[in-house]
Amino acid sequence: MAQFYVNQNQQTNGDHEVHEEGCKFMPFEKNLLELGGHKDCASAVEVAKNTYDQVNGCNTCCPECHTT
Known part of the structure; x- marks a missing residue:
């Protein structure tokens, strides 16, 4: 199993990658x-959507998992 992380800072389009x-x-890291x-x-990505509305790979x- 691979370890995954989501960026808490959103991209310019609103995505959290x-x-x-x-x-x-x-x-x-911070x-x-x-x-x-x-x-x-x-x-x-599904787990990240529990925290953020707009998530992308x-x-x-x-x-x-990259859609935009």
Whole structure:
């Protein structure tokens, strides 16, 4: 299982991006909310939606969950 995190700072379009541990675009640690271990980014995005209304996967480390 991979570890996933969501950026607590929103992007300019309002998205809070989900990242897999080790992503080269991982935000600063102080800006991360840990989502725990997941089999895929889809389940991590669902957990992030419990905190944020607008969530998207990182285009680099979670391209299958990147929608905008």
